[in-house]
Amino acid sequence: MTERTTCVVIGGGPAGMVAGLLLARAGVEVTVLEKHGDFLRDFRGDTVHPSTQELLDELGLGERFAELPQSRLEEIAFPIDDEQSLVVGDLRRLRTAHPYIAMVPQWDFLNLLAEAGNAESTFTLRMHTEVTELIRAGGRVTGVRYRTAEGETGELSAELTIACDGRWSLARREANLRPKELPVPIDAWWFRLPRRADETDSSLRPRMRDSRFAIVIPREGYFQIAWIARKGRDPQLRAAGIERFREDLVELFPQFADRAGTLESMDEIKHLDVRLNRLNRWHVDGLLCIGDAAHAMSPIGGVGINLAVQDAVAAATLLAEPLRHGRVGPRQLARVRGRRLLPTILVQTLQRTLHRVVVRPVVEGRRNGPPKPMVRLMWAVPKATFLPAYLVGIGLRPEHAPAFARRLSRPARGS
Template identity: 55%
Template sequence: MTTERTESTGVLVCGGGPAGMMLGLLLARAGINVTVLEKHADFLRDFRGDTVHASTIRLMDELGLGEKFRRLPQSRLGDLEAPLPDGSRIRLSDFASLPAPYNYVAMIPQWDLLDFLAAEAATEPTFTLRKNTAVTGLIKEDGKIAGVRYRTREGAAGEIRAQLTVAADGRHSIIRKELGLSPKQYSVPFDTWWFRLPRHAGEQDEIARLAGEFKGDQIALSFTRQDYYQIAYFTVKGADARLRAQGVERFRERIADVLPQYADRVDHIADMDDLHLLDVQLNRLKRWYADGVLLIGDAAHAMSPAGGMGINLAIQDAVAAATILAEPLRRHHVTTADLAKIQKRRWRPTVIVQTVQRMLHRTMFVPAFAGKGARPPRPLVFLARRLPAFKKFPSKLIAYGPRPEHAPDFARRTA
């Protein structure tokens, strides 16, 4: 039996990922009543991005959270390296050349980051986090979005009305679907299969360490967790059915070939159901808003994992949204012109990052899957070899992204 309820809030954020939790924290610090809906019971879900970029680390300091953030389990991402046809590797970045202390990208389990943001937001009296609560539809009144309908895991149904609804519910956004919006899709040459392998007692890899391997037409990444390794295996898009049909023994052979350091434990892949497919998408909406609703992060622009810049871009969306909307929200008068300012501010950074990702797809992944070997674009190799200072450019692009955002004055605190 379900129970219908009608509630209200100032801002309703749908989705408790990095963009949603950061926006909730910032708006709560502005004194705005904000409710975040998260459909899961917790943030402990595998196979999510773990990069926290220099611009976000700087943001944590501006929010007075830097010392606490640095106590979370994390490691530093190594410089960007790429394979060359002769089997050697070339270093394309130099994070150490950036101004300290924001001269690195942190690798941190995403659930730790989200728990951290949720705990800090919970100290604000105007913040509410509702877990186990899934959006089922939009409330539309006189051509405006006035809130959402929801259902809890226990079966209770209801409505939450809001001055503004924000879709931060990812690449499979329910709100985007309800609005009838369809993003422009860009070609992606690969999908990703995620799975776990055990970490043996005595192995000293640093928690959150990332390592990558290219071999023939295979690409794999390994993330070090507390007691296991999280593996991402890349191969040509649409190959899921073929890989599964080949069976688990053949897949184990593939992993032992590309990641020989784990050959002694591939038997822990019990069957093909242990593989979790990520259908990689790269897309963006032409318009990120309608009257009463804003879309940010992957709901507005799904990113490829190439370069690991999606989380940073989503958090920057949230900061821009909070900065622009705080005053209109206080006046209870948010217009589509206000929402358009957010898209205008974040459009060019999104296009730049997606253009870089498409270049990486063409130059690294497509040749690798064709058996021609992965290699970076020749001009990048030339510049990296002849002009050492050039490495600062890709370092800054990865660490900060184009147009990094700063914490608004109303959200800043001292540590």
């Protein structure tokens, strides 16, 4: 079965859903293919940054977003000890309607975007549809082959294919686009623990001590925990077993002693191979990579979603008109990378600096907490917290909704 659309988007994550929504609002026929049947996957990032919230206001979705269950993070901080933290980025200093990072379950965020997309006549979201191969003709990508959950196969031809299929992108691999890998000293392990109704969001405070570093994210009914340790430690952690893991957890968070036993096996501890990389070239003729498919980010600062969304806005802004009126060529695709490369490099540079100065010495057991010169600087010059907050929360080149995608809505300022 062969079908046709103007633009096919591979992957229903933040980049794919935003790109699909904006292009549909431009009148471009767009089909988003998502291999899963829903967005309910554990251990996805939950961070929605100030610039993304401003974008939602511009799209007329701010009020609906504010109604989603969420907590707010006003500071980017590293713990000095169990009582004090060093603020390296104070989001409250930003001149924005939303001077905080909203911690929103990603499935709620994606469902909101899907509902908005489904309101557009040229938008199609197809779940349970996994892309298996790129289609090529005449030296360019002309669409994709896919397989449904029922085992049915088909082809979808398109003027443009946008790869939003993550750091292990099949489309990127098939197009022979290879990212430059940057050194990363850490991996992450995700798991959940029960949360009592009377526990507040103060448990968000990260802790780092004795080669251990963990961040707690509150969700309804449970805590999602990111355990950060040296890259390559997964075999040792699993060999040591769940009992040892529970002991380490309670040493770092004594308040979890009453529920550590709910972790019954290491199968519940999900390993994330942290990558930091970027493509030198984001496109081939007929195919564009954005988001994690173009540049995988470290979890430090939670910036991956924000950058992916901004890539999507830039792509829709630059490519909507060519897609409406004719063929999109390599030169037009290259403009997306040209617009988004420097912001990506700067954020990755900030992440690498924090890896080297703060995180690596902790996970290697050489120090607890940030270095003393950094502590003295931040305490002596509080205004120094503005630049990291701006780079993480807003970005070097924040993208705004193009005129064709804007909808009237009262911003949910301060709500």
